[in-house]
Amino acid sequence: MTQYGFYFDSTRCTGCRTCEMACKDYNDLPVTYAYRRVYDYEGGDWTTGDDGTATTTAFAYHVSAACNHCAMPACVAKCPQGALEKDPDTGLVLHDDEKCIGCSTCVKSCPYEVPVVDIELMKSRKCDGCASRLAEDKRPICVEACPLRALEFGDIEELRAAHPDAVDGIAPLASPDETQPSIAILPCPAAKEPGDTTGVVANPKEVANTSEASE
Ligand code: SF4
Ligand code: SF4
Ligand code: SF4
Structure with missing residues (x-):
């Protein structure tokens, strides 16, 4: 079975949100939730030395x-309903x-807090990899839209082979150990490992999907 997945290049991403929007x-989503979300992860500190010079470990x-x-x-x-299934082909x-x-x-x-229940529909919602676009030999709309070409999509093993420095986890995402995510992430020099406690998500309200009614 081919396993499709995403490659994300955090050295390229500017946080512009074009992918999310x-x-x-494309999916006509309400303001209350998103299938793709952009986390701003920030941390570090400033220290002043005896000679008055400042050094920083700040990162973002x-x-x-x-x-x-x-x-x-x-x-x-x-x-409990068997409503989520892995497609045997993709x-x-x-x-x-x-x-x-x-x-x-x-x-x-x-562990990634991906699905959200739309209260109006009383159905859960999440990214389907733009399955309908894939059926037309098109790339997912987020990949297509990224102006920095920071996203790729395809056979995850091919993506990992093409990007040998990519890893399968980066803070603030959860550890990959539990679910073995089909992702390959090129960490930027500032990137921290999953479980890092030196930084915080600077935009918690933005990335919190809320199970509110669609508009
Ligand atoms: S467990 Fe994995 S496949 Fe399921 S919703 Fe979360 S990220 Fe997606
Ligand atoms: S693959 Fe499609 S549904 Fe999934 S995040 Fe990208 S644009 Fe949204
Ligand atoms: S569109 Fe590209 S550069 Fe902009 S936030 Fe998304 S992945 Fe990052």
């Missing part, structure tokens, strides 16, 4: 993230509206 527009970088279409997806394992984790009862189990089980 293109996805929201952006992480654009969507569903990781994990090899061991907790959302699929935990859904490895994408797809959602079945007919089966979904909006119980939020997937929301709680995903």
Whole structure:
């Protein structure tokens, strides 16, 4: 089985949100949630030496993230309705509206806080890898939209081979150990490892998907 996934180059990303907005527009999402979100991760400090010179460990970088279409997806394992399944041809984790009862189990089980329940629809929602575009031999709209070409999509093993310095985890994303995400991330020099406690997400309200009604 081919396993599709995303490559993200954090050395290129400027945090412009074009990927997120293109996805929201394409999927006609409400203001309350997004399938792709851009985290601003920042931290560090200033110290002043005896001679009055200042040194800093300050850092800041952006992480654009969507569903990781994990090899061991907790959302699929935990859904009591079998409403989430891995596509046997692409490895994408797809959602079945007919089966979904909006119980939020997937929301709680995903370590990346990816799915969100739309209260108006009472269905969970998340990135499907732009499956309908892939069927037309098009790239996902987020990949297409990024002006810095910081996103790629394809066979994750081919992406990892093409980008040998890429890793499968970066702060503030969760550790890859639990679900084996299908992602390859090129860390920028400032990047920290998952579990890092030296920084904070500087835009917590922006990246918090809220289960509110769609508009
Ligand atoms: S990132 Fe979360 S929602 Fe996406 S496949 Fe992995 S566990 Fe499921
Ligand atoms: S692949 Fe499509 S649905 Fe997923 S984040 Fe990108 S644009 Fe959104
Ligand atoms: S569009 Fe590209 S550069 Fe802009 S936030 Fe998204 S991944 Fe980063």
